[in-house]
Amino acid sequence: MDIKHYMTEVGRRARAASRAMAKADTRAKNQALLLIAAAIRREADALRAANQRDLEAARANGLAEAMLDRLTLSDKAIATMAEGLEQIAGLPDPIGEISNMKYRPTGIQVGQMRVPLGVIGIIYEARPNVTVDAAGLCIKSGNATILRGGSEAIHCNQALAKLVKEGLAGAGLPQDAVQIVETTDRAAVGELITMPEYVDVIVPRGGKGLIERLIRESRVPMIKHLDGICHVYIDDMADIDKALKIAFNAKCHRYGTCNTMETLLVARGIAAEVLPGLAALYAGKEVELRADAQAREILAGYPRLAEASEEDWGTEYLAPILAVKIVDGVDEAITHINTWSSQHTDAIVTEDYSRAMRFLREVDSASVMVNASTRFADGFEYGLGAEIGISNDKLHARGPVGLEGLTSLKYVVFGHGEVRE
Amino acid sequence: MDIKHYMTEVGRRARAASRAMAKADTRAKNQALLLIAAAIRREADALRAANQRDLEAARANGLAEAMLDRLTLSDKAIATMAEGLEQIAGLPDPIGEISNMKYRPTGIQVGQMRVPLGVIGIIYEARPNVTVDAAGLCIKSGNATILRGGSEAIHCNQALAKLVKEGLAGAGLPQDAVQIVETTDRAAVGELITMPEYVDVIVPRGGKGLIERLIRESRVPMIKHLDGICHVYIDDMADIDKALKIAFNAKCHRYGTCNTMETLLVARGIAAEVLPGLAALYAGKEVELRADAQAREILAGYPRLAEASEEDWGTEYLAPILAVKIVDGVDEAITHINTWSSQHTDAIVTEDYSRAMRFLREVDSASVMVNASTRFADGFEYGLGAEIGISNDKLHARGPVGLEGLTSLKYVVFGHGEVRE
Structure with a gap:
């Protein structure tokens, strides 16, 4: 198989399909989503069988238990996929919405129309549900998409892609609007991220290693985040109960x-x-605390207490480990966060109005919170209805990215024969 | 001079200044703009003298007349620069604005706050007025900026930079918020576009050659457009007077x-x-018409008539030359535009409602117009108050880019002790 030729064909078809999707009406897009949801429910047995083939191959390849877990398509996961599509069908169509129409002194009327981005490439690891969630979001936002899932899930993804194409065709939309990369050859990713003529944006979903490689090699803009080094700052004006x-x-x-x-x-x-x-609560969960000298004095006797090094301030543990640091006050907290945070989500706990406002304004992260858990930083919790990913970048989309992040705005001008003087 | 070391220092200082600019209050930013405007008026003689040194060097280097023209700082240009700053001072401050605050079922309140991008690098050619316009927009939008102007304008730009720093200092803002690259060594551009740790976005202002080179080499996102191949489509339901x-x-x-x-x-x-x-009007301006076979039949006898080749559909003449093509109707027009347009600005002239709506929806360009001249595609004409450039890209800003394009949105969450269940 000539990967370059194959991916160019996939790209060419996606670009063509994106033109049809951009002008597809809301009813057709919603109908496709509901048909796909129905097909997923109807073909649950076939999906489980395809997933079984993936799981057997994965076990034969000695895949880790956590990975097998993410790869498994349970009855509940199948139902959740179908419900997710139905929820997306229920969201307002972002495309074609015209906003801010204003008359100018010249007589023209200027506003902005929301339009799709075009072709979206999605690169992800084992989870087969991403296939359906991403396809659903791209269909609703009038984009075409090229999905490159983990090779471990190839049978399941192919089975899902068949159902997606069935739904698209049933609604009169182009089947090429959602394409699965049919090869597990890793060179396909290299092609996908270097054909800006066919792909407008890449959304990578995966570990830091994958994303760092894509940042180095991609010639297509990305909606992405590398990691989440999130902070909670407990101010001396905090309500103790809320802080705990x-x-x-x-x-x-x-x-x-x-x-x-x-x-x-x-x-x-x-x-x-x-x-x-706090230590009493963490002890119940066997959380290791890596603390600076002052905090260690207070925490003396805690069963899992270690000394924090500077490296800890820049580490995403993804584990029951927590770095703990004593600071003078909100100034040092903001400085520490703007130095070490991955700019994902940071929170202050305080009852002091001015410090809350300063923290909100000065912490340079995608989500900044007062008196709430960082765990709320999520498309569903924010009311976006669905989420394609989270962006830590400042350009285009920042924070949880829903349908709107998959769109752009073009200027529209209504004239009556006006010319420039 | 070690260019790499010099540019790293410039970048480091810009990053530090950007933190102060992000939290600067509206009054201080406006005060700086007004102080700079006053200093420009006061130092008009000194600015003209610096400009004279640039012009003499440019003449000695045999610069083309058109370039000398753009380099010249007339009394009017000096007044216009000062007025531009005063206008920017009069615009609303985009920074800190919170929008869409909504209560969620969990009790948290979620919205978005407009924030600066951080550090903006601007690369431009001869025109010294860009130095002041860009500095003004970056100050108002709470960004720090690094300005790399054309080497031909170095004395004038240094004189302007001195006045900008005086205004910043007078308002209590960091002088490093606006830095001019003090070397004319071209390697400085190479450094500027490859230090994403210090520069968040590059705005290139210049010819296609410059921008193509920057696209190839930049590791920092850009707000840019390559060229403007703009179309007017005269529909068979057009009002003839408006069309002409x-x-x-x-x-x-x-x-x-x-x-x-x-x-x-x-x-x-x-x-x-x-x-x-139309030919009668164009003849009065000695416009050359490069027409397809059908159009040439109708235009027979026009003094400057040539045969259009496919190359003409993809050429930005920037001259009194126009490509002319007969199409079947709105379908072929949209297909031609989506194939050949540089996605800058395209217009339809028609009285037919459905065709106007289809053109608006289906033409994939940054500005799409009905019954208005493409010449309106401009930040001032659109009411943005000022313009840093025009973007043909879909991500982040599209079309004329004003203050808002130099900002991002972060999510802000107001809680009352809520945690995720």
């Missing part, structure tokens, strides 16, 4: 997610009051 | 601008009616 709840939830609700707290900053004035209570 | 006015203005108002029409598409059904009248 938030700092516990932000660390222990789930360890492996990008919006989990990795470093806790505590104002010196409240440390002796708040840290022992 | 618009097609004449779009070509002949100015030849060298990126929003000038380069190809005229005419529906077959109206060609014989509209082309002779």
Whole structure:
């Protein structure tokens, strides 16, 4: 198989399909989503069988248990995929929306129309549900998409792609609007990220290693985030109860997610009051605390206490480990965060109005919170209805990215024969 | 001079200044703009003297007359620079604006806050007024900026930079918020576009050659457009008077601008009616018409008539030359435009509602117009107050880019102790 030729053909077909998708009406797009959801429910047995083939191959290849877990398509996962599509069908269509129409002194009327980006390449690892979620978001936002899933899930992804194409065809939309890369050859990724003539944006979903490689090699813009080194700062004007709840939830609700707290900053004035209570909560979850000298004094006797090195401030543990640092106050907290944060999500706990406002304004991260757990940084929790990923970049989309992040705005001008004087 | 070391220092200082600019209050930013405007008026003689040194060097180097013209700082240009700053001071401050705050079922309140991008690198050619316009837009939008102007304007730019720094200092803002690259060594550009740790976005202002080189070599995202191959399509349901006015203005108002029409598409059904009248107007301006076979039949006898080759459909003439093509109707017009347009600005002239709506929706360009001259595609004409450039890209900013294009949105969450269940 000539990978370059194959990917060029995939790209060419995606570009052509994107033209039809851009002008597809809302009813057709919603119909496709509902047909795909129905097909997924109807073909649940076939999907499980395809998934079984993937799982057997993965076990034969000695894949780790966590990976097998993510690869498994349970009955619940199948139902959730179908429901997700139905939810996307229920969201307002972002495309064609015209905003800010204003008359100018020359007589022309100027506004902006929301339009699709064009062709979106999605590169992801094992999870087969990404195939359906991403296809659904791209269909609704009028884009064509090229999906490159993990090779471990190839049978399942092919089975899902068949159902997606069936739904597209049933709604009169081009089947090429959603294409699965049919080869597991890694060279296909190299092609996908270097054909800007066919692909407008890449959304990578995966570990830091994958994304770092894509950043180095991609010639197509990306909507991405590398990692989540999230902070909670407990100010000396914090409400102790809120501080305990938030700092516990932000660390222990789930360890492996990008919006989990990795470093806790505590104002010196409240440390002796708040840290022992927090330690009692963390001890129940066997969380290791890597603390600076002052915090270690207060935490003396904690069963899993270690010395924090500078490296800890820049580490995303994705595990029951937490870095702890005592700071003078909000100034040092902001400086620490703007130095070490991955600009994903950072929160302050305080009852002081001015410090809350300063933190919101000055912390340079995609999500900045007052008195709430960092775990809320999520497209569903923010009310976007669905999420294609999270962006830590400042250009285009920042933070959780839903349908709107897959669109652009063009200027539209309504005239009456006006010319420039 | 070690260029790499020098540029790293410039970048480091810009990053530090950007932190202060991001939290600068509106009053200080406006005060800086007004102080700079006053200093420019006060030092008009010194600016002209510096400009004289540049002009003498440019003449000695045999610079073309058109280039000398753009380099010249007239009394009017000096006044216009000062007025431009005062206008920017009068615009609303985009930074800190919070929008779309909504309560979520969990109790948290989620919205978005407009924030600066950080450090903006601007690469431009001779015109010294860009130095002041760009500095003004970056100050107002809370960014730091590194300005790399053409080496021909170095004395004038240094004189302007001195006044900008005086204004910043007078308002209590960091002088490093606006830095001029003090060396004319071209290697400085190579450094500027490859230090993403210090520069968040590059805005190149210049010819296609410069921008193509930057696209190849830059590791920093760019807000840019390559060229302007703009179309006017005269539909067979067009009002003839409007068609004549618009097609004449779009070509002949100015030849060298990126929003000038380069190809005229005419529906077959109206060609014989509209082309002779247009030809009479173009003849008065000695415009060369490069037409397809059908159009040449109608235009027979026009003094400057040539045969169009396929190359003409993809050429930005920036001159009194116009490509002319007869099309079947709106379908062929849209297909031609989506194939050949540089996605800058394209217009339809029609009285037919459905065709106007289809053109608006289906033409994939940054500005799409009905019954108006393409020459309106401009930040001032659109009401943005000022313009840093025009983007033909779909990600981030598209079309004329004003203050808002130099900002991003971060999510802000107001909580009351909420945690994720």
